[in-house]
Amino acid sequence: QVQLVQSGAEVKKPGASVKVSCKASGYTFTSYGISWVRQAPGQGLEWMGWISAYNGNTNYAQKLQGRVTMTTDTSTSTAYMELRSLRSDDTAVYYCARVRLRSWFDPWGQGTLVTVSS
Amino acid sequence: EIVLTQSPATLSLSPGERATLSCGASQSVSSSYLAWYQQKPGLAPRLLIYDASSRATGIPDRFSGSGSGTDFTLTISRLEPEDFAVYYCQQYGSSPYTFGQGTKLEIK
Numbered sequence: 109q110v111q112l113v114q115s116g117a118e119v120k121k122p123g124a125s126v127k128v129s130c131k132a133s134g135y136t137f138t139s140y141g142i143s144w145v146r147q148a149p150g151q152g153l154e155w156m157g158w159i160s161a162y163n164g165n166t167n168y169a170q171k172l173q174g175r176v177t178m179t180t181d182t183s184t185s186t187a188y189m190e191l192r193s194l195r196s197d198d199t200a201v202y203y204c205a206r207v208r209l210r211s212w213f214d215p216w217g218q219g220t221l222v223t224v225s226s
Numbered sequence: 227e228i229v230l231t232q233s234p235a236t237l238s239l240s241p242g243e244r245a246t247l248s249c250g251a252s253q254s255v256s257s258s259y260l261a262w263y264q265q266k267p268g269l270a271p272r273l274l275i276y277d278a279s280s281r282a283t284g285i286p287d288r289f290s291g292s293g294s295g296t297d298f299t300l301t302i303s304r305l306e307p308e309d310f311a312v313y314y315c316q317q318y319g320s321s322p323y324t325f326g327q328g329t330k331l332e333i334k
Binding site: 143145152153154155158167169170203207210211212213214215216217218219 | 257259261263270271272273276277282314316318319321322323324325326327328
């Protein structure tokens with residue numbers, strides 16, 4: 109079955125970077141893209157960006173431009189999201205989801221809690 | 227950026243009742259590229275409806291979606307105990323792919 113498995117929880121200090129992984133299985137990785145969505149504690153869902161696993165094209169949310177980088181490793185069917193210059197308001201659960209261009213998000217990974225605290 | 231506004235923020239109903247959740251868009255959502263997701267505490271969102279009215283694989287037929295343009299609705303015909311959760315709408319027609327703020331469906 110189609111599955112996305114994310115890396116484990118992280119605790120980071122302000123100003124540091126975090127890199128979250130999302131390993132895909134059960135489908136042809138390069139036929140889809142991966143979107144990243146985050147959810148601050150008790151809050152709603154925020155789209156962060158998208159990467160094509162076919163050609164590496166990216167589209168980032170404007171508010172994260174310059175701080176976020178999304179990449180893929182097609183040899184291991186894994187997507188990565190790196191967020192730099194972390195602040196306390198980056199504390200959130202980060203989700204990856206399989207997508208196609210202009211399509212719904214399905215399925216989702218289980219989520220990775222990133223806590224930013226001094 | 228398309229802003230999605232969901233109403234009501236909280237809906238209190240009993241099992242067996244009908245639930246109607248609304249999602250309004252600040253501008254027309256192209257080609258009805260709108261999805262609905264269900265999220266339970268501690269879990270990732272789950273796709274229910276895509277393209278405004280198509281049910282995702284394995285979703286019971288008590289869930290239905292409708293609407294176009296700027297007004298969309300998710301209807302749950304007869305609430306089951308497992309349906310009490312938070313529901314989000316999302317548009318994927320134009321970047322950024324925005325979400326509504328969510329409707330919490332709680333047991334009355």
